[in-house]
Amino acid sequence: MFPPRTIFPALGGALRRILLVRKPGDPRTLRAAADMATWLRREHPDTQVLLELPATRMPPPPGVRTDADHAEPRPDGDAMRSLAQTCDMVSSAEVRELAKDIHLVVALGGDGTLLHVSSLFQGPVPPVASFSLGTLNFLPPFRIDEFPGVLNRAYDGAIRVSYRDRLVCHVVRDSPASLTSAATVREFVASRSKGGDGEPPVTAAQPLKLHVMNEVLVHRTPVPAMASIDCRVDGQLLTQAIADGLIIATPTGSTAYSLSAGGPLVHPEVPGILLTPICPRSLSFRPALFPQSSLISLQATSTGPRAPVSLDVSVDGELIGQVAPNDAVHIHGGGEPVPYISHVEGAGGADWVANINERLRWNQSFMEHGATSGATDPSSSW
Amino acid sequence: MFPPRTIFPALGGALRRILLVRKPGDPRTLRAAADMATWLRREHPDTQVLLELPATRMPPPPGVRTDADHAEPRPDGDAMRSLAQTCDMVSSAEVRELAKDIHLVVALGGDGTLLHVSSLFQGPVPPVASFSLGTLNFLPPFRIDEFPGVLNRAYDGAIRVSYRDRLVCHVVRDSPASLTSAATVREFVASRSKGGDGEPPVTAAQPLKLHVMNEVLVHRTPVPAMASIDCRVDGQLLTQAIADGLIIATPTGSTAYSLSAGGPLVHPEVPGILLTPICPRSLSFRPALFPQSSLISLQATSTGPRAPVSLDVSVDGELIGQVAPNDAVHIHGGGEPVPYISHVEGAGGADWVANINERLRWNQSFMEHGATSGATDPSSSW
Amino acid sequence: MFPPRTIFPALGGALRRILLVRKPGDPRTLRAAADMATWLRREHPDTQVLLELPATRMPPPPGVRTDADHAEPRPDGDAMRSLAQTCDMVSSAEVRELAKDIHLVVALGGDGTLLHVSSLFQGPVPPVASFSLGTLNFLPPFRIDEFPGVLNRAYDGAIRVSYRDRLVCHVVRDSPASLTSAATVREFVASRSKGGDGEPPVTAAQPLKLHVMNEVLVHRTPVPAMASIDCRVDGQLLTQAIADGLIIATPTGSTAYSLSAGGPLVHPEVPGILLTPICPRSLSFRPALFPQSSLISLQATSTGPRAPVSLDVSVDGELIGQVAPNDAVHIHGGGEPVPYISHVEGAGGADWVANINERLRWNQSFMEHGATSGATDPSSSW
Amino acid sequence: MFPPRTIFPALGGALRRILLVRKPGDPRTLRAAADMATWLRREHPDTQVLLELPATRMPPPPGVRTDADHAEPRPDGDAMRSLAQTCDMVSSAEVRELAKDIHLVVALGGDGTLLHVSSLFQGPVPPVASFSLGTLNFLPPFRIDEFPGVLNRAYDGAIRVSYRDRLVCHVVRDSPASLTSAATVREFVASRSKGGDGEPPVTAAQPLKLHVMNEVLVHRTPVPAMASIDCRVDGQLLTQAIADGLIIATPTGSTAYSLSAGGPLVHPEVPGILLTPICPRSLSFRPALFPQSSLISLQATSTGPRAPVSLDVSVDGELIGQVAPNDAVHIHGGGEPVPYISHVEGAGGADWVANINERLRWNQSFMEHGATSGATDPSSSW
Ligand SMILES: NC(=O)C1=CN([C@@H]2O[C@H](COP(=O)(O)OP(=O)(O)OC[C@H]3O[C@@H](n4cnc5c(N)ncnc54)[C@H](O)[C@@H]3O)[C@@H](O)[C@H]2O)C=CC1
Ligand SMILES: NC(=O)C1=CN([C@@H]2O[C@H](COP(=O)(O)OP(=O)(O)OC[C@H]3O[C@@H](n4cnc5c(N)ncnc54)[C@H](O)[C@@H]3O)[C@@H](O)[C@H]2O)C=CC1
Ligand SMILES: NC(=O)C1=CN([C@@H]2O[C@H](COP(=O)(O)OP(=O)(O)OC[C@H]3O[C@@H](n4cnc5c(N)ncnc54)[C@H](O)[C@@H]3O)[C@@H](O)[C@H]2O)C=CC1
Numbered sequence A, B, C, D: 001m002f003p004p005r006t007i008f009p010a011l012g013g014a015l016r017r018i019l020l021v022r023k024p025g026d027p028r029t030l031r032a033a034a035d036m037a038t039w040l041r042r043e044h045p046d047t048q049v050l051l052e053l054p055a056t057r058m059p060p061p062p063g064v065r066t067d068a069d070h071a072e073p074r075p076d077g078d079a080m081r082s083l084a085q086t087c088d089m090v091s092s093a094e095v096r097e098l099a100k101d102i103h104l105v106v107a108l109g110g111d112g113t114l115l116h117v118s119s120l121f122q123g124p125v126p127p128v129a130s131f132s133l134g135t136l137n138f139l140p141p142f143r144i145d146e147f148p149g150v151l152n153r154a155y156d157g158a159i160r161v162s163y164r165d166r167l168v169c170h171v172v173r174d175s176p177a178s179l180t181s182a183a184t185v186r187e188f189v190a191s192r193s194k195g196g197d198g199e200p201p202v203t204a205a206q207p208l209k210l211h212v213m214n215e216v217l218v219h220r221t222p223v224p225a226m227a228s229i230d231c232r233v234d235g236q237l238l239t240q241a242i243a244d245g246l247i248i249a250t251p252t253g254s255t256a257y258s259l260s261a262g263g264p265l266v267h268p269e270v271p272g273i274l275l276t277p278i279c280p281r282s283l284s285f286r287p288a289l290f291p292q293s294s295l296i297s298l299q300a301t302s303t304g305p306r307a308p309v310s311l312d313v314s315v316d317g318e319l320i321g322q323v324a325p326n327d328a329v330h331i332h333g334g335g336e337p338v339p340y341i342s343h344v345e346g347a348g349g350a351d352w353v354a355n356i357n358e359r360l361r362w363n364q365s366f367m368e369h370g371a372t373s374g375a376t377d378p379s380s381s382w
């Protein structure tokens, strides 16, 4: 029922359309985009270069005081003029429409930029080349000055592609309570998801289907009263979570929000779905890992002492709406993965190990009796 | 500078005004209040009985879907008529004004009711008699049918009073950054708090001073982007917390929200202030306990890569407002404690031990090879 | 290099040799074994019934005071006489020799008995029928009075078999430091393990190869000085653990020792290897899950400030010896799994979910305002 | 019953006997001791300088393989000759006898040296001056080259002394089960402890009383079968711990073993006793803090399914013996504190905050999008 993931067509001569996605508000990503587009124009004139226009930022919600001292930098006029001549500017909506005809994505920025790239491709994802500008990225990035070599190798097809699995999340309004087997849940979700494929991440009355790179989060609203969430696996009640929230994460997401909530590190090649509670009102709630073949369903509890309340749903750090007790969030594996260009010498595993050691500072030892090491001899009394 | 806590005048003949506070929306607390008021009227006619009118409930925020199936129970007409004849109905605001002339509080309900009682008394608190109606209370309650004995003993002065410490929390707008010693912070807070004493828990521009029974919570707003909070102790930077939120809790509050966030159990007689992070973006953030004499200051970080954002502040489960980067939340010990009538035979400690074992199910062992116990003999091979 | 696991030949007419393994020291397992052997003799006279003789118990180590009050129960003479007539008594060593010709194992006891069964079969494992005698077992057991039906169905081949994966652990003396790639480590381990296959769990100078049902534990010796352990994945240094010990667990073992050390729950169908530290001397050591294809190597650190010391190695709760800094413990997936007869109606997953909920009391909520539930109406003020 | 702690007589002119304690096996501490003794001899010739002789190291237990490559450094002959002329060499036993007439202790080494100093003084402790030789110490140390100034100030009485509380631990053989109130336990412990004061830390049949700087540890023996420990507070059963072990720690010890076991950080000025389990066989065992006035009693469980076994008892990292089910370990506050000379400008609190931040790397944030900070403007789209 859930189709096998599409492995993106091998790169090679076919690199006719490249999408640049940059971290907004950072002049260096603007400069880098301009340089890269100019280079592409010159070296690979047959390639169309698309540049995603950042969405206009929301004004802050009323009542939220902002930092008055926060100065607005002047945009880099040169870079903008250069981009206007070398690229085609496209909105997020246009990117979503063109998705199947984009052959490579260049991400200029950090984790947030990669999550945004993921959100743009709700079907198959073209290979992503991730470049760091002082940022540190959960997908191992190249340095920006390496770009000519990296892109030339991509044109030659001489690159190594690794994958990150994504989950699929369905927010379904008025989900019947009668679905108690894996089969009926899957059938129902499939029936509702027709046409929902590739939906943009908006608060919608229609069923919503989204790919998940890091995690789905179901969380209490700001009034600090706990959420009560029924959690089902393959249609069977697993547990009722009374908590601030629940995280359903991919292995990639195990180093993101789930980690902060106390979850374990899960290597990206382990095919699992991670359930991590946020502030559970129980001493005995421990993170749990389920097989990637599981279908996990979350629903605000509709009976019992706690009045049922609506809950916030977020995917990959973006608030996508609220669910009422009759609605359900169904999550399962088998989403289209994100392919990314990795260093020829570094396997996916080595990258990940470096990331948890260097970036997350996993198992950093205390400052030890460092300097004494060479000189100490515990087997001698003097 | 912070005055020593006032121990409430001993009970005894002076029991001339009793306040009844009940859990709203629960017909049994209405019935119990009516019975108690009738009994008081008959047995102790010189005592004035006040009944706090529950505040009108807020309508749900727009966009929040509520459970349509949730039926409205019919209020108990008899009980209401009886109360109208035996009590003086008072609003929360009127209770706050009368606070110093109330000699005993009867709490009919659970933890939420006790927290509400605490919020009503921003100065000295009269002794609280807590009665359970099927609820379980963090202050050890009496059964409702025990009330005549308990109240008669209170009239006779033959009761045992235990205490729960409260912290004091100041929300101060435009807090100067130059306060870097314990003395200057305390002086500044005192100067700002003049007249703020006993302020109601509203979102206010003026400085706000509140007593804290469980905890102060500073938390990110619903958009799931992490908060960055500077945390100072006695004016010195302790740490910068990048997290969903920070909890500053009393020992009483150690079994509330802090516990859910992973904090330790702290016996109510330990004079400490507990700092527990919520979903810290760090592998090495561990709960920490500071002396009750510490002054802890929280402030949204105003510099650095993360844009400063406003944060939600809650006290004892009630959202009291937002703080912008220039504002500060200062918390210290020495608040007026909550005295409560306890069972003659049960010390505060025994109560607490029973509570963590029976209610929180602390250290519940797994289901063991139970039935085999008597019969197994590990020292024999047969 | 590591051969694919052998799925045990389908059951059916071929049930010619059954092994009974019982929990020693429990008269009820003796009684049950006698009843079952008598029944088998009568109903299936062509089947040879083996009964494993419990190994003689070690005397307590000198200096360890034992409980003088602990009475020795009289062995059940009737049951022993009956068994003498219906079974062939075999030692553990004899079971190991016969292993390939045993068609079914009946386990009478709890988790310890199942772990012992696992240790008896260092190659392919015949299906295990697990019977509870008041015990609770991590493999879902049948009630002892169900045995005729269960065994008859096994004879008819009408049973459902589920699997639990096992890891393989090699203790290798004088492991060269030059093995830094997955390939060289695997080659070296394979060369050393020749003939070590099926080794009994003894402290041995020769290389030792053992199947692992729950976990491998490397732990400091009783003097409470921390261990320092180099941990490699596929030949590359992952981390240096300064800790009381390290656990390398199967998903099955995730609910055993690893859980006590703070590890996550891992569903038995997730193909992963779990690394959980015990009392790490670091604030930032978090459990981590690696793909089942990983090869994990542990070695006492031989340089640095801490004097290298020998460490205790245990497999599935049995102390198997010590490793010095030059020795290494290599662990990888792909061991022969343990097949077990499960209830026709219960999938492996449902069994596991029941186990974590009912036995481990996962996510037990606090005692709530239980009785009030029906009566409370949070949307009304009265 | 437990006497109030003796505050050591103020320093000043009375500095007539100084004890040097050094980390054994470290040539630098030998050199430093020689320099300091020479200086003292010259500058303060009336002071007697004692140097504790390190106890002969135990040979490793049989069967424990040691690192053959571990070379023995040549002792520094010059330093030894110089010490022989300037100091009186004393054994640990002699230090214990002289304890009351020692006016200052100089600790040359790290945490282990400080714990050893604590163990030498089972009654009042003279002020300790802690000097670091590249080591990092939980009591904030001076640099070794600062010693003339520090010691001169000590002679002038111009120093600031801070305190660390110690617990007292009694190991009592054949503890009657009938002690169920705080009063009877305290009386019994006092009666047994007569004359036990100042006992050396040996495995003894007689009652043993020891001061505790970090923690008392009750732990399973090497065979990895869990311990079952009854834990009482003031004679009342608190819980039965099925675990690898239990830690009863001081606030000072909260950053030692307890931290590794998952315990919270407790500021040294909080008067509490911390209970932290090691690998509890329960999902719901959480560290707990009790008032310093509590009396905590630990005893191996003598009934129930698990055969009672002896347990290892360690104090401050030193194995002091085993307890059988009839024995009990009683722990309470009010031990003689350890006074130490601290920097004039650094309060005890500031020292501790520096220690948890710099040494334990508490709440270290992840590597962030560091370099981008200045340049990023989240409120702009370009
Ligand atoms: N308390 C917490 O830890 C929270 C974490 N988040 C995480 O942030 C993500 C959104 O990221 P941004 O848009 O950049 O929001 P953001 O600007 O709030 O950054 C969140 C942080 O998480 C890091 N991050 C994101 N994905 C990661 C991964 N897979 N592994 C390691 N670190 C990762 C980012 O680098 C950044 O430091 C969400 O998917 C969620 O996982 C969101 C809210 C709170
Ligand atoms: N994730 C969580 O654990 C959350 C906990 N809370 C806690 O709820 C409190 C407000 O309580 P309610 O108004 O009743 O809100 P509520 O109806 O949301 O109940 C919170 C739960 O906490 C319990 N509780 C409150 N104080 C406690 C204490 N001192 N010890 C043990 N349990 C306690 C209550 O009985 C109830 O089960 C807050 O002060 C906060 O501590 C609030 C939000 C989330
Ligand atoms: N602190 C702890 O939690 C310790 C746990 N163990 C565990 O005990 C196992 C040996 O078991 P026994 O011989 O029975 O020793 P045992 O008699 O010491 O029992 C250990 C406990 O672990 C349970 N257990 C064993 N395997 C389990 C599994 N896969 N899932 C859930 N619970 C399980 C047993 O039922 C028993 O309650 C070891 O493999 C190790 O996992 C061993 C020592 C300490």
Ligand SMILES: NC(=O)C1=CN([C@@H]2O[C@H](COP(=O)(O)OP(=O)(O)OC[C@H]3O[C@@H](n4cnc5c(N)ncnc54)[C@H](O)[C@@H]3O)[C@@H](O)[C@H]2O)C=CC1
Pocket: A368, C224, C225, C226, C243, C244, C278, C279, C280, C281, D110, D111, D112, D113, D115, D138, D214, D215, D252, D253, D254, D255, D256, D257, D258, D260, D261, D315, D316, D317, D318
């Ligand atoms: N897994 C663990 O964390 C273990 C910790 N220990 C601790 O070691 C102590 C004995 O210390 P050593 O004789 O030096 O043994 P050791 O040489 O085994 O060192 C133990 C480590 O704990 C540190 N340490 C000791 N006391 C400390 C404190 N109060 N705060 C912060 N760190 C502290 C030491 O600097 C050293 O890094 C014990 O009292 C116990 O607390 C002992 C065994 C295991």
